[in-house]
Structures are given as structure tokens and as C-alpha cells.
Amino acid sequence: MAAQSAAGELDRTDIQGMTMRPYRFPFAHYHVLNVSDSAKARRWFAGVAGRCTTVAGLDASPSQAFNVALSWQGLSAIGVPQATLSSFSQEFRQGMAARADRLGDVGDSAPARWDPPFNARVHVLAVVSAMTEAERNAASAALLSEVRDNGLTAAIAIDAKLLPGPDGGLVPIEHFGYRDGITQPAIEGSGEPVLPGAGIPDAGGWRALKAGEFVLGQPDEMGAVADLPTPASFSGNGSFVVLRKLHQNVWAFRNYLRSCARDDADAALLAAKMMGRWPSGAPLALAAERDDPALAADPQRNNDFTYLDDLQGTSCPMGAHVRRLNPRSGLTGPNGASVHRHRLLRQGLPYGSRLPADATADDGAARGAIMLLVNADIARQFEFVQKVWINDGNFAGLENERDPMIGGNDGSGTFTIPRVPPPRRRLKNLPAFVSTRGGEYFFLPGITALRSLAEPAAGTGS
Amino acid sequence: MSVVLKAGKISALTAITRIIPGHAEALRKTLQALTAANGGKIASLGTIHIVRWVIFDDDTRLFFATNFDGDVEDYMRDFAERAPDGIDAIWGHCEGYPGARDYPKLRDYILGSAVETTGYYCATPNATVADINKALDWKGKFDTFLDQIG
Numbered sequence: 259m260a261a262q263s264a265a266g267e268l269d270r271t272d273i274q275g276m277t278m279r280p281y282r283f284p285f286a287h288y289h290v291l292n293v294s295d296s297a298k299a300r301r302w303f304a305g306v307a308g309r310c311t312t313v314a315g316l317d318a319s320p321s322q323a324f325n326v327a328l329s330w331q332g333l334s335a336i337g338v339p340q341a342t343l344s345s346f347s348q349e350f351r352q353g354m355a356a357r358a359d360r361l362g363d364v365g366d367s368a369p370a371r372w373d374p375p376f377n378a379r380v381h382v383l384a385v386v387s388a389m390t391e392a393e394r395n396a397a398s399a400a401l402l403s404e405v406r407d408n409g410l411t412a413a414i415a416i417d418a419k420l421l422p423g424p425d426g427g428l429v430p431i432e433h434f435g436y437r438d439g440i441t442q443p444a445i446e447g448s449g450e451p452v453l454p455g456a457g458i459p460d461a462g463g464w465r466a467l468k469a470g471e472f473v474l475g476q477p478d479e480m481g482a483v484a485d486l487p488t489p490a491s492f493s494g495n496g497s498f499v500v501l502r503k504l505h506q507n508v509w510a511f512r513n514y515l516r517s518c519a520r521d522d523a524d525a526a527l528l529a530a531k532m533m534g535r536w537p538s539g540a541p542l543a544l545a546a547e548r549d550d551p552a553l554a555a556d557p558q559r560n561n562d563f564t565y566l567d568d569l570q571g572t573s574c575p576m577g578a579h580v581r582r583l584n585p586r587s588g589l590t591g592p593n594g595a596s597v598h599r600h601r602l603l604r605q606g607l608p609y610g611s612r613l614p615a616d617a618t619a620d621d622g623a624a625r626g627a628i629m630l631l632v633n634a635d636i637a638r639q640f641e642f643v644q645k646v647w648i649n650d651g652n653f654a655g656l657e658n659e660r661d662p663m664i665g666g667n668d669g670s671g672t673f674t675i676p677r678v679p680p681p682r683r684r685l686k687n688l689p690a691f692v693s694t695r696g697g698e699y700f701f702l703p704g705i706t707a708l709r710s711l712a713e714p715a716a717g718t719g720s
Numbered sequence: 721m722s723v724v725l726k727a728g729k730i731s732a733l734t735a736i737t738r739i740i741p742g743h744a745e746a747l748r749k750t751l752q753a754l755t756a757a758n759g760g761k762i763a764s765l766g767t768i769h770i771v772r773w774v775i776f777d778d779d780t781r782l783f784f785a786t787n788f789d790g791d792v793e794d795y796m797r798d799f800a801e802r803a804p805d806g807i808d809a810i811w812g813h814c815e816g817y818p819g820a821r822d823y824p825k826l827r828d829y830i831l832g833s834a835v836e837t838t839g840y841y842c843a844t845p846n847a848t849v850a851d852i853n854k855a856l857d858w859k860g861k862f863d864t865f866l867d868q869i870g
Binding site: 480482485591637642645646652657 | 729794821822
């Protein structure tokens with residue numbers, strides 16, 4: 259039975275930093291490692307426990323961070339006992355590729371077409387984050403030289419970093435050209451401020467989400483502590499991180515806009531309607547007519563809305579990307595009752611170079627985003643968002659429509675833009691602008707749990 | 721999940737559970753009250769086309785058959801979180817029921833007592849409850865409009 263009472267105090271020194279706080283490092287290497295010697299690898303994990311960046315460790319704004327996570331195959335490969343392995347949820351045990359049908363990873367996104375190393379089961383995700391490229395590269399070189407003698411083989415180091423803005427400086431935008439990362443869930447006890455729009459709207463403004471939506475062993479939004487994988491000494495203070503490697507077909511996006519817009523201004527409006535924000539990040543909920551960079555630059559204002567005054571979607575369409583992924587108070591009826599049970603903390607960075615604004619043809623280059631989505635319950639949070647909010651329309655009265663930016667559209671998709679006065683405008687023949695190129699589910703253990711791996715009987719606990 | 725059959729967007733689920741001896745009368749009253757007034761709380765869930773309960777086998781067993789939009793796993797948890805009292809009020813009269821507040825156990829109980837569907841036909845497999853209600857609403861408005869100009 260799930261416990262009804264609150265657990266103990268949140269131990270910020272035992273929880274890996276990316277579990278609760280959005281990383282703002284401009285550079286990262288996402289290392290995928292596989293286990294070749296379980297005893298050596300276990301000792302290595304125990305040894306790096308003290309080097310992992312914790313929630314508390316981020317208080318001092320470090321110039322770099324290090325985090326490690328293991329897939330179910332990885333936990334199995336290092337010899338975590340069967341009783342512990344089988345106590346993890348079905349979706350985590352199966353791994354992302356086996357969940358492809360649920361996730362809409364079919365056709366061009368099917369696991370059979372994924373890039374190495376994700377075309378096979380992978381064991382370990384090690385994340386090196388840094389403020390400068392030099393720091394990141396030095397930390398990665400040190401990591402790679404030590405793993406070889408510690409029972410691990412390096413499968414890939416994915417090079418990810420912020421993209422250059424108009425003046426060449428690095429800015430938080432994604433490849434389609436939109437400011438990214440504005441909305442992050444504020445989490446109780448994380449140390450992050452509760453910016454307007456970050457948590458849950460309540461009478462006094464906005465409040466943070468309960469830690470249990472992200473940290474195992476803490477009370478969640480139902481006020482209870484969910485059942486944990488056993489023993490609790492191994493799973494407590496842990497979390498799950500969903501890795502998605504998403505290729506972005508920027509040329510197809512621009513081409514589609516050209517094909518259905520009347521002129522450049524119309525193309526900008528259609529794109530903003532599809533995204534739910536303007537390129538600067540100004541939300542349509544607050545800036546329905548045109549971009550407003552001053553609004554976008556103000557963290558007290560750029561996210562302070564609920565959609566309660568826009569239930570028809572005439573400012574921001576119901577089907578717009580950012581509204582689907584965070585419907586706030588904008589869902590009427592029963593589907594609005596549980597919106598806060600499907601929140602995700604988003605980490606990750608773009609990979610590949612930008613397609614120049616004046617490109618006249620598709621360069622065919624690999625570019626996209628490495629998404630690291632943190633949640634306590636993969637099925638209830640990530641998989642629900644992917645399956646219902648991204649790839650279904652019924653929850654918002656949108657019939658067969660899917661997310662216009664990242665949904666699994668097949669060239670026959672539609673996107674409805676409500677207008678005042680009516681009639682609505684409808685875009686047709688939507689193709690997919692994003693393809694899945696890899697991914698896996700990882701467990702992000704607490705520091706004590708990592709240390710416990712030094713013991714041969716790790717994971718069985720007492 | 722072979723016990724859940726899908727036609728287009730509509731899923732069908734049938735489950736049979738054993739009623740705790742002496743509880744059939746209370747269960748009968750609960751079900752009649754729950755389904756009175758146009759479905760009441762069931763209608764408010766917004767994704768249930770049809771649900772039918774039958775107490776049979778001399779008041780010893782409960783037959784439950786439903787047609788609903790989407791996949792069972794997507795919505796059962798939300799139902800359990802939104803209306804745990806309603807679920808408890810029904811299956812609380814049945815043997816082995818774990819309670820609605822422990823979702824994995826509830827899922828295992830319902831799916832574990834489900835029986836495979838042998839034949840299934842749905843006339844509107846691609847129209848959800850929301851689609852149908854919206855279409856009927858528009859039809860009503862259009863008729864009103866025609867009445868006014870006629």
C-alpha cells in the first residue's frame with residue numbers, strides 16, 4: 259500500500275541535481291557506456307557517487323556537473339539482484355524501444371531505424387555538463403580514460419551545446435528557431451524560485467509541485483508516497499530520466515510554412531500558432547498578435563498565464579505545441595482534473611549545426627535535440643504525455659490532430675487555428691518535422707544508492 | 721493486452737468478479753443510483769460510450785462490460801485518481817478488491833478478472849464520445865438556424 263503520510267525531510271545532498279533543477283550549462287557530452295565487467299563497474303559507480311552533482315551542490319552555481327544513470331539492462335549487467343530488478347515498473351524493465359507502438363515511434367521513427375548505439379540495448383548514461391567547451395572536453399577525456407579500466411566500454415559521446423544566436427553568442431533556442439526551456443516545473447525543496455507559470459496556479463499565485471512527482475520516496479501531488487522499487491534504500495531519492503534523441507527536419511518545417519502561408523508575416527504567424535510561442539519566447543497567451551521580445555525577456559511575465567481566459571484557443575490554439583505539453587487550466591471537463599500528474603522536468607541540449615536562415619535547399623545534416631525528461635513515474639508522466647497529449651487529439655476536442663511540431667504526423671495531419679470572428683483556419687497535409695533517432699529509460703540513483711554498489715549484495719539491502 | 725479489444729478508437733473490456741456474500745443488494749442499489757440521471761458521474765468522465773453491470777448467478781457474480789475511448793492504461797489511472805470513491809463503492813462489494821488508491825493493484829485486479837472478447841462490432845469506431853456530442857450539438861444549432869430562417 260502507498261503510504262499516506264509525508265516522508266522525512268528532503269535530503270538535497272543525496273539527490274542528483276538534474277532530478278530537481280533545470281541545468282543551464284551551455285555544453286554537455288551525453289556519454290553512453292556499456293558494462294563489460296560487472297564487479298569492476300559496480301566499484302566504479304560506488305566511487306563516482308561522491309563526484310555526482312547533487313541538488314545541494316548546485317546552490318553554489320558550479321562551472322560543471324557530472325551525473326550517472328543506468329537502464330534496466332545496465333542494472334542487470336552490474337548484477338543488481340533479481341528481486342530488485344523485478345520490482346521496477348514494467349515500462350522501465352522493457353525499455354523505450356519495446357514501447358515504440360505506445361510512443362508513436364513507428365515508420366521513420368521506428369527503433370529499427372535508430373542511430374547507434376540506440377539500435378541495441380544500452381547500459382549507462384553519464385552526463386558531463388559545463389559552462390565552457392574546454393571544461394567539458396577535459397572532463398570527458400578524464401572520464402573516458404578511467405572507464406576503460408573499470409569494466410565499462412564507451413559506446414558514444416553525443417556532442418550537445420546551445421546554438422549561436424544572431425550575434426554569434428550562445429542562446430537557448432532550438433533548431434526551428436524558437437526560444438526553449440522557459441517552462442520548467444518548480445519543485446518543492448529544489449532551491450529554485452517559483453517563477454510565475456512554473457508550478458501550479460493557486461489562490462496566491464503559483465505554488466511548486468510536490469517533490470514526489472520527481473523524487474522517489476517523497477509525497478506526490480496525491481499527498482502519498484507511491485510504491486517504490488525494492489529495497490527503498492536503493493530506490494529512494496532516485497528518479498527516472500527518459501532520453502530521447504530527436505532529429506529535427508528544419509527544411510521540411512520551413513518548406514511547409516512557405517507552402518501554406520500567404521506571405522512572410524503570415525508564415526511567422528502560422529509558425530507561432532503551431533508552437534504557441536513567438537521566436538523570442540513570448541507566449542501567444544499573452545501576445546496573440548505579434549512577437550514581444552520585451553515580454554519574453556521578463557521571467558516574471560513571460561510565463562504568467564493559465565489559458566483560463568482562452569478556453570476557445572483564439573489566442574493560443576488548443577493544439578499548439580506548448581499548450582499540449584502543458585495545458586495548465588485550459589482543459590475543460592474531466593481531462594483538466596489531472597494535468598499536474600503529467601509534468602516533466604526537461605534537461606538536454608541541441609546537437610548538430612543550425613540550418614542557415616537563407617538556405618535554399620535541404621543540407622540533409624543530422625540536427626536535433628537530446629531531450630532528458632525527468633519524472634518519478636515513466637508511464638504516468640512521460641508516456642502519457644507522448645501518447646495522449648502529443649499523439650492524440652481527443653483529450654482537447656481535437657479529434658485526430660497530433661502535435662503540429664513533434665507529433666507523429668504522416669503528411670495527412672491537420673492543425674486547427676480558432677479565430678475571432680470565425681471561421682477557424684485549418685492547416686492540412688502536415689508531415690512530421692521530428693523523427694525519433696534513439697532513446698532509453700534510465701534510473702538516476704541517489705548518492706547513497708550508488709555508494710551501496712560497492713557491496714557485493716548491493717540492491718538487496720536490509 | 722488481449723482482454724482489451726480495440727476497434728478504431730474504441731476499446732472494449734469485459735470483467736467478471738465475485739460478489740461478497742450478502743453484498744448483492746447493496747451493490748444493486750449503488751449501481752442503480754450511479755447510473756440514474758443520465759449517467760451522472762460516469763458521463764462526467766467524458767470517454768465512456770456504454771457501461772453495463774449485471775448481477776447474475778444467483779447474486780454471486782458481477783458482470784461488467786464497457787466501451788470507451790482510448791487505451792485502458794491511459795485512462796484507468798486518471799479514473800482511479802478522480803473518482804476513487806465511485807470505484808470503491810462498486811467493487812468494494814467484490815472479493816479480493818484492493819481499493820482504487822493503489823493504481824497498480826487496481827489495474828491488476830480489473831485486468832486480471834477480465835475475460836477475452838469473442839466478437840465485437842462498433843458502428844462508429846472512429847467517433848469518440850466527444851466527437852459525437854460535438855456533432856449532435858452542431859446539428860441542434862443548425863436545426864435552430866434553419867427554423868429561424870424558415
